Amino acid sequence: MRISVIGCGYLGAVHAACMAKLGHDVVGIDIDDGKISELAASRAPFFEPGLKELLGEVQETGRLSFTTDMAAAAGSTVHFICVGTPQKKGENGADLTFVDSAVNALLPYLSANDLVVGKSTVPVGTAARLATTVQQSAPAAYLLWNPEFLREGHAVSDTLHPDRLVYGVTDGSEDHPAVQVLDQVYATSLQGGTPRLVTDLPTAELVKTAANSFLATKISFINAMAELCDAAGADVTLLADAIGMDDRIGRKFLNAGIGFGGGCLPKDIRAFMARAGELGADQALTFLREVDAINMRRRTRVVELARELCGGSLLGQRITVMGAAFKPESDDVRDSPALSIAAQLQLQGAVVTVTDPKALANAARRFPELHYEESTDAALQGADALLLLTEWREYRDLDPHETLKQVSGARILDGRNVLDIDKWRAAGWIYRGLGRP
Ligand code: UDX
Numbered sequence: 265m266r267i268s269v270i271g272c273g274y275l276g277a278v279h280a281a282c283m284a285k286l287g288h289d290v291v292g293i294d295i296d297d298g299k300i301s302e303l304a305a306s307r308a309p310f311f312e313p314g315l316k317e318l319l320g321e322v323q324e325t326g327r328l329s330f331t332t333d334m335a336a337a338a339g340s341t342v343h344f345i346c347v348g349t350p351q352k353k354g355e356n357g358a359d360l361t362f363v364d365s366a367v368n369a370l371l372p373y374l375s376a377n378d379l380v381v382g383k384s385t386v387p388v389g390t391a392a393r394l395a396t397t398v399q400q401s402a403p404a405a406y407l408l409w410n411p412e413f414l415r416e417g418h419a420v421s422d423t424l425h426p427d428r429l430v431y432g433v434t435d436g437s438e439d440h441p442a443v444q445v446l447d448q449v450y451a452t453s454l455q456g457g458t459p460r461l462v463t464d465l466p467t468a469e470l471v472k473t474a475a476n477s478f479l480a481t482k483i484s485f486i487n488a489m490a491e492l493c494d495a496a497g498a499d500v501t502l503l504a505d506a507i508g509m510d511d512r513i514g515r516k517f518l519n520a521g522i523g524f525g526g527g528c529l530p531k532d533i534r535a536f537m538a539r540a541g542e543l544g545a546d547q548a549l550t551f552l553r554e555v556d557a558i559n560m561r562r563r564t565r566v567v568e569l570a571r572e573l574c575g576g577s578l579l580g581q582r583i584t585v586m587g588a589a590f591k592p593e594s595d596d597v598r599d600s601p602a603l604s605i606a607a608q609l610q611l612q613g614a615v616v617t618v619t620d621p622k623a624l625a626n627a628a629r630r631f632p633e634l635h636y637e638e639s640t641d642a643a644l645q646g647a648d649a650l651l652l653l654t655e656w657r658e659y660r661d662l663d664p665h666e667t668l669k670q671v672s673g674a675r676i677l678d679g680r681n682v683l684d685i686d687k688w689r690a691a692g693w694i695y696r697g698l699g700r701p
Contacts, residue, residue, distance in 0.1 A: 265341055265342060265445075266288070266290075266339055266342075267280075267288045267289065267290045267340055267342045267344065268290070268291050268292075268336065268340040268342075268344070268370075269291070269292045269343075269346055270337070270343060270345050270346060270366045271293075271346035271348065271362070272293070272294035272299055272300065272309075272346070273310075273346070273347070273348055274310060274312070274416060274419065274596065275383060275414065276344070277292065277319075278312060278315060278420060279344060279383065279412070279423060280292035281315065281328060282318070282420060283344075284328035285321070285424065286449075286452050287327070289327050290327060290328045291328075291331060291336045292329070292331075293330075293333070293334055296332075303319065304329070304330045306319040306323050310595055310596065311593075311594065311622045312417070312419050314421070315420055334369045334370060334373065337370055338373040338375075341445065342445065342449055343370055343374075344382075345363060345367060345370075345380065345383060347362035349362065349384050349385055349531075350527075350531060351535065355538070356534040356535065356537060357534075357539070358387055358531070358535035358539075360387075363386060363394070364394075367398070368397070371398070371402060372401075375404075375405070376404035376405065377404060377405065377406075377441075379407075379445055380398055380405060380406070380407045380408070381409075381446065382409045383411065385411065385472050385528065385532055386409075386469055387538070387539035387542075388466045388473070389466065389469075389543075390469065391407065391432060391466070392466065406440075407434070408431055408433050408465075409430075409431075409432035410432065410468070411430055411432075411468060411472035412472075413428070414426075417591060417594045424452075425456065425458070426453055428460070428461065429461070430463060430468050430471050431446055431461070431462050431463070431468065432463050432465045432466075432467060434465060435464070436462065436465075436467070443462055447460075473532055473535070473536045476532040477549075479524075480524055480533050480552070480556075481551070482517040482518060483517055483524045483529075484554070484559050485518075486504055486517075486518045487520050487523055487558050487561075487698075488558050490521075491561075491699070492699075493701075494698075498701070499701055500699030501700060504518040504519065519680065520698055520699045521680040521681055522562050522601040522653055523560070523562035523601050524559055524601070525598070526596060526600070527590075527596060530556070533552045537549045537550075537552050537553065562601065563604050563608065566653075566677065566679055567605060567608045567609060569696055569698075570583065570677055571612075572696075573694065574614075577613075578612045579613035580613065580615060581613075581648045581649060582615045582647050582648045583616050583617070583650075584617045584619065584643050584650050584651070585602060585605070585609070585619070586640070586643070586650060586654070586656075587620055587652065587653040587655070587656060588600060588602055588618050588619075588620035588623040588624060588626075588653075588654065589620055589622060589623035590654070591655075592656045593656075595626055596626070597626045597627050600627075600654075601653070602653035602679070603634075605651070605653060605679075606618050606631070606651075607633075609651075610633065610634055617636070618634050618635065618636050619636070619637045619640055621656055621658060624636045624638060640659075646670075647671045647673065648671075648673040649673055649675040649676070649677065650675065650677070651677045652676065652677070652679055653679040660682050664687055664691035664692075668691055674694060676693050676694070677697075678695065678696065679698060681699070681700060683695070685697065
């Protein structure tokens with residue numbers, strides 16, 4: 265099948281490469297020249313495990329090309345909309361400029377029976393509005409919503425082996441003619457047993473925002489428990505293990521720490537609240553305000569703990585922050601709690617060095633005032649305190665005895681609760697976790 269993928273960021277670049285891997289002929293389209301020339305040369309414009317190799321592999325087959333010219337979409341049967349929906353500046357709602365302009369730019373190239381398939385996360389109601397736009401310009405084309413659930417750091421395998429496929433179609437019916445076409449696109453996954461649900465447009469849009477809200481709530485729930493554990497002298501990691509053994513709860517996404525960040529969860533729960541307000545259903549989502557508040561409180565809490573760890577004042581303390589990305593296996597620093605904490609510490613007088621295996625270039629663009637050090641060894645030299653804020657394998661595997669030889673002060677704050685307390689304390693470290701005695 266011939267497929268166009270409009271928007272080649274974290275979502276679209278991976279989607280385009282994976283669609284080509286599944287055997288389709290794919291063109292990736294983006295307005296960003298730099299991104300397109302990188303992708304065309306089989307270089308991933310961001311770090312995502314396996315993407316570079318996949319780009320090389322599928323580009324050799326001739327089934328994947330990249331361009332800035334929307335006219336290249338002509339002739340494709342399926343057009344995936346994969347552009348970003350960031351938070352509006354100064355507001356909670358989602359900025360739909362990119363989605364609207366992508367669909368509008370695509371309209372002149374649509375033919376009868378083409379599918380315009382939205383994958384971006386949008387406020388409920390957007391798909392119905394866009395369906396009207398498409399209908400007015402290309403009455404024999406279809407608009408669908410097919411939300412994407414991929415996680416950064418696992419994007420390639422999540423796209424090739426999704427845990428479910430959701431197709432939102434205008435009448436919500438299995439018999440909608442577009443369903444069969446999308447089934448051909450995803451034939452490999454469907455044959456592999458991936459469940460597929462056909463819904464109406466608003467349900468498909470809501471599946472995505474509801475899923476992300478649930479995940480955010482789960483993380484904030486355990487972080488609220490961490491606050492309680494701190495107050496009561498209990499251990500939140502054991503608490504999570506114990507409650508997670510209940511199948512109905514499950515252990516995943518119950519890791520207490522510095523909270524969630526990234527390009528999705530924070531802005532998605534805010535956009536969801538804003539949209540609920542517009543729909544007159546704001547009361548239904550007031551709990552998300554608390555989820556957001558608990559999450560943001562984690563950052564303040566870590567700054568306070570770091571101050572305590574440094575003996576009551578941050579002034580002049582040399583603090584090494586391990587991790588800048590919002591999570592491991594990613595170079596994404598959008599709304600990264602680690603970076604936000606690093607910046608706060610610096611503002612409060614600490615001398616901060618940030619290190620990260622992949623995210624330093626992005627971090628430096630966002631916070632040029634911080635000091636960055638690529639080598640972990642160099643970053644550890646002479647530190648008065650260490651803060652582990654993104655749980656990259658190399659930080660989890662640090663040897664407490666070896667690390668002790670490099671620093672000035674044997675103090676460590678484990679912002680992700682991933683280190684072995686007993687091992688670090690036995691090696692002579694003052695260890696602080698979050699919600700751990
Ligand atoms: C998320 C959703 O998981 C994905 O389905 C959706 O398509 C996009 O948004 P992603 O942003 O890649 O994916 O990251 P995710 O793995 O969900 O982690 C989000 C944040 O939560 C990270 O900052 C992570 O460190 C944090 N987190 C996660 C916790 O603090 N504790 C946990 O137990 C799990």
